Amino acid sequence: MPTIQWTESMSVDVPALDKDHKKLIHMINDLDMASPDFLELFNEVLDYTNGHFEREEAHLEGISYPGLEGHRAQHDDFADQVARLLKEYKAQAFDAQDTRLKDFLWTWLKGHILIEDLRYAAWTRAQSGG
Template sequence: MEFTDDLVTGNTLIDGQHQELIGKINDLLRACETGDGKVKALKTLDYLEEYTNFHFSQEEALQEEIGYPGLKEHQAKHQEFVQSVKELYEMLEDQEGPTDAFVQQVNKNVVDWFVNHIQGFDRLVAEYKKSAK
């Protein structure tokens, strides 16, 4: 996964955090692909979950600060992601290591969700912030 121009929101703090998250997502995918095993994948998933929670709180604080009207819906989308990560934990704990099915779920529940979320929800926040100035 790459941080490309279509993922730029224009908010330096949020864009920097998105780059960090993409790095962690790539670490998780590498751990799965290189056969580093369950422990490495779990540790990477732990860090991804921790950093995601930090990032979501930062995004939501920014939205509160600017009076963003879609905050509740945005929070609900964040909760969907948190639930997806929990499901990945469960899936990984039930296996001896990252399987092809697990990697497919990471791509669907993490990579695809994240790209769609930034391009949709996060861009709307950035546009609202610009127009509110």
């Protein structure tokens, strides 16, 4: 099962958002596919993710980030993809060996934090006279 750890190289230079990213990574690490409460746990991760997206978008609005719309679209796309997977899961629960849901979270979050989130961090640094 893929597991990642937050490292300084993932920092977006906004302590509150770094804290969110750490917590999300932690929550996904702890997500137990074999738990009978898996769906409940998965929903907790999604709730936290949605709250994080709101905080992040508010930050991006606050700094007038020019890539905000594209960034928001990625967050929305995440919600759509998760909804589709959840629908499949509810129609027929995946067994514990089937890591589709968890793999999706990892792949998406890792790619998103490392590429898109670091992009606004770089933009912010450039603005502050870097």
